[in-house]
Amino acid sequence: MLFSYFSYRSLLLIIILLTTGLSGPAAPPVEAAINPFPLYNDIKPNVKFWKIVYSRYSSRHGLIHDSKNLARIYEVIDLYDPARYLHSARRDRRLIKETKSKYRRLLLSLAQGRDTKSKIGHRILNLFGGSPKPAELRKAANNIRFQLCLKNRFKQGIIDSGQYLQTIKQIFRRQHLPTDLAYLPHVESSYNYKAYSKFGAAGIWQFIRATGRRYLTISYTVDERRDPLKSSRAAALFLKANYQKLNNWPLAITAYNHGARGMQRAQNEYGGYVAIINSYQNRRFGFASRNFYPEFLAAREIAKHYKKYFPGLTMRPLIKTKDVKLPAYIDSTELADFLPLPLRNLKLLNPALRAPVWNGQKYIPAGYQLHLPKDMHLSAGQIPASLCRKAQKRSRFYRVERGDTAGRIARRQGIRLQDLLDYNQLGRRATIYVGQNLRIPAPGEHRSKVKQRFAALKIIKPMAKNIITVKQSAAKSKNSAATNKPSPPAPTVPVPTPASTPAPASVATTEPAPTTQNKPPAVRELPPPTQQPLIAMLSSHVSDGEDNNILLRSPITTTAAEKPALEVPPQSLVSINPEVLTGNFEVEKVLTQNNHKIGIIQVEESETLGHYADWLQVRTQVIRNLNHISFRHRINTHDHIKIPLDKIGKDRFEELRYEFHKEIAEDFFAAYKITGVQSYQIKKGDNIWTICHAVLDLPLWLMKEYNPSTNFENLRPGQRLNYPVVINLTPAA
Known part of the structure; x- marks a missing residue:
């Protein structure tokens, strides 16, 4: 066996040398064939850098560093704690920008031979080996980057x-x-x-x-x-x-x-x-x-x-489940009651089911492989027929037209006015705008039932610390003994722990003792926080961002309900209510060609021929042939194309199309919130891809919502684009 092992190693080395050749690119080390990673x-400096990010500093810190040479960490900055500071994200952006500008100025100054004797200048020069060339320093001045620690x-x-x-x-x-x-x-x-x-x-x-x-x-x-x-x-x-x-x-x-x-x-x-x-x-x-x-x-x-x-860390135990294939469409609450299993536990076990399933807007689809606790004895045949439905609940929407009122739309659609307002977050004034697509609640989908569902799903999170004034804190301490109650017992059924914002970890407890080799720059300290409570505390008991899309509002007045829809510039619609879709998802015209039903639609953002083919249950080539377009041809937003409506009718196509865009918007606004609008001036060399991915960190569909009349294929230097300021709804502690 020993001879065979070394023979195998020798043969492997010969094969590597023969297949790579002597004149080609440098061959990988032999251990690469044995060690897959x-x-x-x-890349050793890069790996070391990421180990610092992952294991040394919490997300209340960040690194100002060279993006090309990760061994050069200029400074570790202390970010503003959102639990103690109002507008912490805005403060962080300003702090990061100022710190990057400081090091840019310093590097350019060092390139000119100035500041070389200062303490900070000497430290920076040492990161470059002591005596870098001016060109190297000038180049580094353009490579300054911020990295959040994790x-x-x-x-x-x-x-x-x-x-x-x-x-x-x-x-x-x-x-x-x-x-x-x-x-x-x-x-x-x-x-x-x-x-x-x-x-x-x-x-x-x-x-x-x-x-x-x-x-x-x-x-x-x-x-x-x-x-x-x-x-x-x-x-x-x-x-x-x-x-x-x-x-x-x-x-x-x-x-x-x-x-x-x-x-x-x-x-x-x-x-x-x-x-x-x-x-x-x-x-x-x-x-x-x-x-x-x-x-x-x-x-x-x-x-x-x-x-x-992370000394003393304990991983959560392995979750063991069994799968049951559902024989029909089933309401999630009714299924949870039958099992019996708390609805919140059923949701944690089945994270693939989206919010509409849990709020009663949709049934769990037929054929879904339901995850249940391993020790639960249940088969598909044991599910009673009374729970089974033959069809899924339909998604309905209405595109607001000139002259519409909220009251008129509710009456025409046969729904309660209050439900229309609640499910579209229209507020007590019932203000609607031409071009909005309002979701029409399904029959029996009342806000009282939704409220009961969310009460069953709610997982109350503890209030964050250090977010109240000194006066409030004293009052809280005085009354704490009278208000404290024992926590409820843990659920008897093992379920996955809900993903949550982790508690801040102490930087010092697991950080290795600094040496001349691994000692990073000192952490910059912030001034003490202002003694102001956070308005954001009002939402601290919300378990998921996705739960925010159902708000129960005060009753509407009759006068407001009959107020006609307003007309505003298209770029303002998404700012008014970003969770109400504004595209044209209807089939504009239906005609007959050679005994086949054909629809005319306007292409909306994020749509492809592949999406249309999926919704219509046809091959993409069928749509290409119908429109006489080649395989290389790309459709663009606002193009008009023909679609076949023989297999899937107009109403079903519109429903699937609406759900596609609604899903994108719901997922985004479950995780992020828009806090304002700013303007970006296009620079030489910019294109929409670099602007979205490298500059603004925003999806193209959202940029197009804020700039509906802009041709993104023909951007010019000096041109301005509107863009939303977006914050994460679940920032790390």
Whole structure:
């Protein structure tokens, strides 16, 4: 056996040398063939940087650093605590901008030979080896970047990962993949199944819709990206496909972020991973793509040895479930009562089911694989017929026209006026605008029933600390003994722990003793907080952002209900009520051609021919043929195209189309809130992709909502774009 082992090693080395050739790109080290995740010398500083981000400082701190050389950390800044400071996000933005400007000025000054003897100047020069060239300093002045630290989120992610990690490793093992890939969600989402990015990536694996649709069900009722296990099966297939194309795990992992086609082009041009990260130039291959593999290595190291980095940490126990395939459409509350299982527990066990299922707007779809506790004895045949429905509840909407009033719309649709106002957040004044798409509640969908459902779903969170005035604090202490009550007992049925904002972790407790090698710059301290209570405290008991889309309001007056719809400039609609859709989702005209029903529609943002084909249950080529467009032709927003309506009728197509856009908006506004509108002046070299992704960090669909008359294909320097100021509804502590 010993001879066979060394023979295998020798043969492997010969094969590597022969297949790579002597004249091609530098061959990877032999250990890369044995170790699927090699740590190359060129990325060691990057890995060290991400270990600092993940394990040393909490999200109340950030690093000001060089984006090209991560060994250069200029300063660790102390951010404003949202639990103590009003408008903390705005203060943070100002602090970050000022600090970056300070180091830019300093680097340019050092390049001119000034400030070299100052203490801070001497420290900065040492980061460049002591005597850098002026050109190097000037270049570095343009590479200053801020990185939020994530120790508390990463720590919480390790705790939460215990519920799924063993099962996810089994999923990868069955696909004959390295099981350490199960640590990748620490990079993507901190193992938070509720994670949702501004660009529509969801779940622990952060699948965008386009990629997720290849492997998972994504609809208005079900989003399997949110299910940790189902999405892990999809991630295993996706990573396996990447590896089969690239035959290199560092590249396959990078492709998870950048895309397999892009990495194939880079591989064809430069060869190995190290050459690619050092030389590949592409506008989309930016900081995130270059650092994705180093981030994975850092996260893998910390997660595998978490007791070293987080002493005393205990992971949550593994969740064991059984699946029951539902034979029909079933109401979630009725099913929970039958099991019996608290509705909140049923929801935690089934994160793929979207909010409309839990608020009664939709049934759990037929055929859904329902997750139940492992020890619950139930089969599909035991579900009584009285719970089963033959069809799903329909989604209805009404596009406001000139002359409409809220009262008239409610009467015409046969619904209660108060329900129309509540479900569309129209307020007591019942103000509506021409062009808005109002959701029409389903029959029997009253706000009183929704209130009962959310009471059953609510998981009350503890109030944040240090957010009241000194006077309030004294009063609270005086009365605390009289008001304290024992906490309710833990549920008897094991369910996943809800993803929550992690508690802030102490920076000092697990930080290694500083040495001349690892000592980062001192943390900048902030002035004491102003003694003001936070208005945001009013929402501290809301369990999920998704629960915010049902607000119970005061009764409406008759006069307000009959006020005609207002007309405003299109760019103002989304600012008035961003959760009410404003697109044209109706089939504008239906005609007959050669005994076939044909519809005429206007293309809306985010729609593709693939979406139309899915909704109409036809091949994409059928739509192309109908419109005489080639495979390479791209449809644009506001284009008018024909669609076939033989299989799926006009009403059903409009319903699916409306649900698609409603899902995007609901998911976004469950995670983010718009606090204002600002203006951006286009610079030379800008395009809409760089503006959205690299400058403003906003999705294209939202930018188009705020600039409906702008041609994004023909932007000019000096032109101004409106953009919303967006904050996260669930910031880390």
